[in-house]
Amino acid sequence: MGTVGVAGGGSTKVANPGKATILALGKAFPHQLVMQDYLVDGYFRDTNCDDPVLKQKLTRLCKTTTVKTRYVVMSEEILKKYPELAVEGLPTVKQRLDICNDAVTRMAVEASQACLKNWGRSPSDITHLVYVSSSEARLPGGDLYLAKGLGLSPETQRVMLYFVGCSGGVAGLRVAKDIAENNPGSRVLLATSETTIIGFKPPSAERPYDLVGVALFGDGAGAMIIGSDPVLGYEKPLFELHTAIQQFLPNTEKTIDGRLTEEGISFKLARELPQIIEDNIEGFCKKLMEVDGFPDKEYNKMFWAVHPGGPAILNRMEKRLDLSPEKLNASRRALMDYGNASSNTIVYVLEYMIEESLKMKKENQGDDDEWGLILAFGPGISFEGVLARNLTG
CATH class of the missing domain: 3.40.47.10 (Thiolase/Chalcone synthase)
Structure with missing residues (x-):
């Protein structure tokens, strides 16, 4: 590793x-690094499946996710040791x-x-x-x-x-x-x-x-x-976490449904997930920002560190909040390079955010956005958000 x-x-x-x-x-x-271009053939080979309809569907999905590369624990050695993982219903x-x-x-x-x-x-x-x-x-x-x-x-x-x-x-x-x-x-x-x-x-x-x-x-x-209270000379603060809130959306428990069964975890993601997030994201952001009297709707004067659940969620957010395309650059890069790595992905997004801030500073491209939001969405549906300051630029 x-x-x-x-x-x-x-x-x-x-x-x-x-x-x-x-x-x-x-x-x-x-x-194990997986290139998205080779994922379909490898997955169907490893699972001894030759269903052309499913193969075509996965090929289409692999293109729409915008993911290019991912890391996975799964390997040929693991499948040789545990061949039952590739068998239905065991x-x-x-x-x-x-x-x-x-x-x-x-x-x-x-x-x-x-x-x-x-x-x-x-x-x-x-x-x-x-x-x-x-x-x-x-x-x-x-x-x-x-x-x-x-x-x-x-x-x-x-x-x-x-x-x-x-x-x-x-x-x-x-x-x-x-x-x-x-x-x-x-x-x-x-x-x-x-x-x-x-x-x-x-x-x-x-x-x-x-x-x-x-x-x-x-x-x-x-x-x-x-x-x-960072110790000067020893610690270099990256982001200040100003305010943090959590909110769940009533009656959405089945939208992201995960069950631990004898066959491992089974997930169901409802088709309406991106729409539900789009419908509720502005109200959540407003709630997060108004705690400290932050100006409403000045979204393009802020940075956006958003967990990239998938391209549809990012696209819907961008449209609903009328964000400039570059605002979700860090999230899109993290999705492209690592896929949706669940809880980890926000770390990768913040790293890219820092990289872009330091690049702007080096190239004297004006002030970066000092204030912004760190956001993620999970089962519940639960919204998690932090109003933060970028201290690196």
């Missing part, structure tokens, strides 16, 4: 006293969890190590751990195995968010913000880790919606360090 991280760079903006800030980012991936949850529990811990440790390296301080300075995953299930949970893998103190206070799906990264950020601001001097490690093996299945005409996931989702891990 390889690890990648982003350093903070210089910071000319100063964080407000007592407000939580993101102090470092890091990410990690499994070694009880395989034990086998899946044997693979997933190990893989997500390994990726979470590597992403956290990359993050700690960028932070520049000792793991012993971590006081709290927030761990997010929808790809494992065990007691004790992955939070303990991650703490052990990093050599954290046994007194590190842990919080675990399981099965919150795509909104998990921003939900974890909201929880970490609360911890950091209510425990002066604390440093919170937020780690997310996901693998699609928990839901890998052969194609089936009875489950055409499965092909959307095959064309869209990827694996990996992400990590952030969150704390208030």
